Amino acid sequence: MKISVIITLKKDVLDPQGKVIHQALDGMGFNDVNEVRQGKYFEIDTKETDPQKAKNKVEEMCKKLLANLVIENYKIIDAQ
Amino acid sequence: MKSAVITFPGSNCDRDMDVALKKFGFKNKMVWHQDVELPKSDLVVLPGGFSYGDYLRCGSMASKSKIMQSVINFANSGGMVMGICNGFQILVETGLVPGVLLRNKYLEFICKNVFVKISDKDSAYFKNIKNDVLELHIAHNEGNYFCTNDQLKEIEDNTQVAINYCNNEGKIEKSSNPNGSTKNIAGIFNKKKNVLGMMPHPERMIDPSLSGEDGSLFFKNLINNIK
Numbered sequence: 005m006k007i008s009v010i011i012t013l014k015k016d017v018l019d020p021q022g023k024v025i026h027q028a029l030d031g032m033g034f035n036d037v038n039e040v041r042q043g044k045y046f047e048i049d050t051k052e053t054d055p056q057k058a059k060n061k062v063e064e065m066c067k068k069l070l071a072n073l074v075i076e077n078y079k080i081i082d083a084q
Numbered sequence: 085m086k087s088a089v090i091t092f093p094g095s096n097c098d099r100d101m102d103v104a105l106k107k108f109g110f111k112n113k114m115v116w117h118q119d120v121e122l123p124k125s126d127l128v129v130l131p132g133g134f135s136y137g138d139y140l141r142c143g144s145m146a147s148k149s150k151i152m153q154s155v156i157n158f159a160n161s162g163g164m165v166m167g168i169c170n171g172f173q174i175l176v177e178t179g180l181v182p183g184v185l186l187r188n189k190y191l192e193f194i195c196k197n198v199f200v201k202i203s204d205k206d207s208a209y210f211k212n213i214k215n216d217v218l219e220l221h222i223a224h225n226e227g228n229y230f231c232t233n234d235q236l237k238e239i240e241d242n243t244q245v246a247i248n249y250c251n252n253e254g255k256i257e258k259s260s261n262p263n264g265s266t267k268n269i270a271g272i273f274n275k276k277k278n279v280l281g282m283m284p285h286p287e288r289m290i291d292p293s294l295s296g297e298d299g300s301l302f303f304k305n306l307i308n309n310i311k
Contacts, residue, residue, distance in 0.1 A: 017230065018264070020191050069148060072141055072177065074184045075230065 005050055007062045008082040009070060012043040017075045046070060055083045085110050085310050087127040090155065092117045092146045097132035097168065097287060104287035105129070108303040117149040126310050127164045128155055130171030132223070132285060142185065142226045143173030152178060164208060164310070165279045169224055172271070172281035181274050181281045182239060183231030188224070189264025195223040197296075198262055200247040200270050200284055201254045207277035209246065213305040217254040218247075218298040220284035222262065222270075227283040229265035229272075239272060246271040246280055 013019050019041050026040040048065070052058040059080055066078040087110040091098045098114065105112040105127075113123045117135075122128060135146035146152070152174075159165040159180050167175035175181045188194055199217050202210050231239065239245060248268040251260045261268045263283075271282025289299030 018186065018189070018228075020187055020189060024191065069144060070140070072144070072184055074232065074235075075186065 005053055005055065005058050006082075006084055007048045007050060007058055007080060009046040009048065009062060009066060010043055010079045010081055011046070011066070011071045011076050012079070013041060014075055014077055059083055085127070085307055086123070086125045087112045087129060088115045088123050088125040089113075089129045089131055090115050090117060090151055091131070092133070092135035092149060092174075094135045094137055095131050095133035095170070097170075097285060100285075100287045101129050101131045101168070104290050104299065104303055107290060108300070109307050115151060117146065117151050119151050120154060122151070122154045122158055125158075125163070127166065127306075128158055130155070130165070130167040130174050132169030132171060135170055135174065138170075138226075141177070143170060143175075143177040146170075146174045147177035156180065159274070159279050162276065162278050166209070167279075167281040168285055168287070169222075169227075169283055172283055173226060175279065175281040180279050181272050182235045182244075183229055183266075183272065185226045185283075186228040186230045186264075187226050188228050188262075193223075193225045194227070194262050196221070196262070198222050198270075198284065199250050199252050199254070199260065201250040201256055203245045203248050204243050204273070204277075206243070207246070207273055207280070208309045209273075209277075209280050209306060211305075211309050213301060215298070215301060217250060217252070218284075218286075218302065219252075219289065219296050220286055220298060221288040221295065222284050224263070224283055227263040227265065229269040229283075231266060236266065242275055244273045244275065244277070245269055246273050247282060247284070
């Protein structure tokens, strides 16, 4: 079973990379962008076949390693 | 006095730290990250470098390596643990010291000498040190100290800020903040002040012909405090 996770910076945390991307987009003529925030995306292929159990395990992974909860939020977006 | 320096895959200041500790009288042992037990030590150092290639987040993987459980237990029992640069990043990932280190504000890798003001002289790390300001070297991409407002209040209430970036006269001002760190913070303690994490490298300032000697002041004072 594959589980997807998105990790994003919390709202109050400065994201200089997102800012630079925003500026670059602006320079390319994409002038209607309000803000860009950069994040991380993971695909985790697990042996677990029960979707709920797999999600719970991935949630534990997020808390223990994949995300730093001081600055980041995680969202499990997909299980298939 | 016995010390131990942990080497992770990708550490590159471990041998510099070994040289510095021995120069000032420590009997130092190098410890591999896959070891489980720490040798008997008065001081454990997590050195600078790029542990695990800085993958995921700087210090995140190293903080979960085998030896770290022993380091965490050692710290929790009052043992002195010092993390320099990547070592500081590892310490924040273990939760031994609060906050995180973000990418530098202007996205540059910074490699230069800076001045830091010693903001707290109660701990065994800085007690009795004569100078208030040290010139030390920094070399990092992720040194932008960040913590939540609640954490900042707690850190300040407990006087956990160890050193701040400052100008050559010790004035802590925005223009001497190299990386965007909250309140110019360059190093912090845990609550009990037996754990210190800092971005500057004292081990790079121990040779009068190559650098300055402000790192020497730090190490000389440190071993005298531990004795």
